[in-house]
Amino acid sequence: MILIQLAQWQNPIPYHLAGHLVWCDQPIPGWNIYEQSSMPVSRPHRPTRPINQPEPALLRFQGQAWLGGASHFLTAYGGDSGYWLINQKQGQTAYIAPNGQTIFNLSSTPSPIAITLITGAALILALALQGTFCLHASTMAVNQQLVVFMGESGKGKSTLAYFGSQILGTQTGDDILPMPTPQTGRLDFPQPQPLKYESPELPLQAVYLLAEGELGLQTLSPIEATLALIRHTVGSCLFDPQLLANQLAFCAGISATIPVKKLTYPRQWKMLPAVIQTISHDLL
Amino acid sequence: MENVAGSHPNHLPRPIMNITPSARVLFRELNGESVLLDLQSQQYFGLDSVGTRFWQLVQQENLLSQIHQQLLTEYDVDSQTLHQDLQELIAQLQKAGLIIVHP
Numbered sequence: 001m002i003l004i005q006l007a008q009w010q011n012p013i014p015y016h017l018a019g020h021l022v023w024c025d026q027p028i029p030g031w032n033i034y035e036q037s038s039m040p041v042s043r044p045h046r047p048t049r050p051i052n053q054p055e056p057a058l059l060r061f062q063g064q065a066w067l068g069g070a071s072h073f074l075t076a077y078g079g080d081s082g083y084w085l086i087n088q089k090q091g092q093t094a095y096i097a098p099n100g101q102t103i104f105n106l107s108s109t110p111s112p113i114a115i116t117l118i119t120g121a122a123l124i125l126a127l128a129l130q131g132t133f134c135l136h137a138s139t140m141a142v143n144q145q146l147v148v149f150m151g152e153s154g155k156g157k158s159t160l161a162y163f164g165s166q167i168l169g170t171q172t173g174d175d176i177l178p179m180p181t182p183q184t185g186r187l188d189f190p191q192p193q194p195l196k197y198e199s200p201e202l203p204l205q206a207v208y209l210l211a212e213g214e215l216g217l218q219t220l221s222p223i224e225a226t227l228a229l230i231r232h233t234v235g236s237c238l239f240d241p242q243l244l245a246n247q248l249a250f251c252a253g254i255s256a257t258i259p260v261k262k263l264t265y266p267r268q269w270k271m272l273p274a275v276i277q278t279i280s281h282d283l284l
Numbered sequence: 285m286e287n288v289a290g291s292h293p294n295h296l297p298r299p300i301m302n303i304t305p306s307a308r309v310l311f312r313e314l315n316g317e318s319v320l321l322d323l324q325s326q327q328y329f330g331l332d333s334v335g336t337r338f339w340q341l342v343q344q345e346n347l348l349s350q351i352h353q354q355l356l357t358e359y360d361v362d363s364q365t366l367h368q369d370l371q372e373l374i375a376q377l378q379k380a381g382l383i384i385v386h387p
Contacts, residue, residue, distance in 0.1 A: 041320075044308065107313065188314050221315070222314035223315075223318070224330075226312075227319065230328060237326075245310050245321070248310065248319060252312055254315055256314070256315070
């Protein structure tokens with residue numbers, strides 16, 4: 001049985017992350033800029049009874065997962081009253097409330113890996129429970145508009161975003177991106193490094209799926225776009241059927257309102273200026 | 285498809301063939317096409333416009349013969365070609381566990 005230490009509930013900290021409220025039981029390094037200045041109306045979710053280790057039937061995921069830049073063995077349970085537990089093999093456990101607004105570290109000996117667990121898998125799940133899904137993607141701002149690059153590892157999305165930011169003098173975000181919607185605009189996310197846009201709102205203009213080939217753009221059909229967005233969603237192995245359904249609706253909603261295009265180009269450094277120019281023209 | 289007692293034409297579906305969507309499948313239409321999500325396997329499948337129309341009909345009407353007849357009225361296709369296309373689609377959907385076929 002896992003018991004929540006009452007002391008952990010004394011001074012929870014409200015953070016504003018990716019447009020959502022997330023309570024944490026402890027200060028998270030690097031998150032101070034996301035701390036809410038005013039106390040939210042809603043309070044952290046408190047279980048009405050001690051948290052039990054969920055039954056094996058409630059196991060959602062068990063296996064290796066990338067966490068903080070390394071592969072770790074994770075176990076995720078969907079609790080009988082809607083909460084979630086994510087265990088990391090080294091003994092760290094994160095509790096996520098049913099509404100996704102509370103993440104508590106249940107580990108008796110907090111460690112850097114516990115922070116990584118909270119800022120990684122636990123936060124991704126908490127945001128998903130609140131309706132925001134994260135992409136494995138890079139992003140950059142062009143003319144005060146946000147564009148997102150997604151693609152398999154090694155397809156150049158980080159390189160392209162970095163290069164574009166150097167040319168255009170804008171800033172980039174990388175790796176795990178809470179997917180902005182036309183309604184929410186730009187979203188803050190501190191993992192693994194804070195995004196540094198100064199503007200509080202940047203509209204999402206386009207999503208590009210990177211692939212190798214001749215330089216060119218091809219608009220994906222809604223179904224192709226939706227499947228591409230789903231395929232590049234982070235943490236979906238943790239999702240239960242309801243979250244999977246929400247993820248499908250979320251990605252379908254984006255593909256219905258935001259152009260999702262396949263951007264092909266030769267993987268050569270000398271081609272990057274032409275690629276950035278292609279993107280700039282596409283956004284005009 | 286097997287002929288029923290030798291009395292049913294091969295290019296028409298057996299009237300009693302019954303199809304129901306699996307309860308574990310989520311359907312979402314996207315601009316005339318659609319995505320099927322198998323909630324159990326967490327696999328996604330895409331359907332083109334004709335496949336999407338077929339799925340809509342399966343949700344409303346389980347008898348393949350009636351679905352076949354309805355599609356004949358909606359698409360410029362002969363009965364035999366439609367029958368073959370439907371058999372291929374049904375086989376794929378059945379193999380993926382997305383529909384349940386009752387002979």
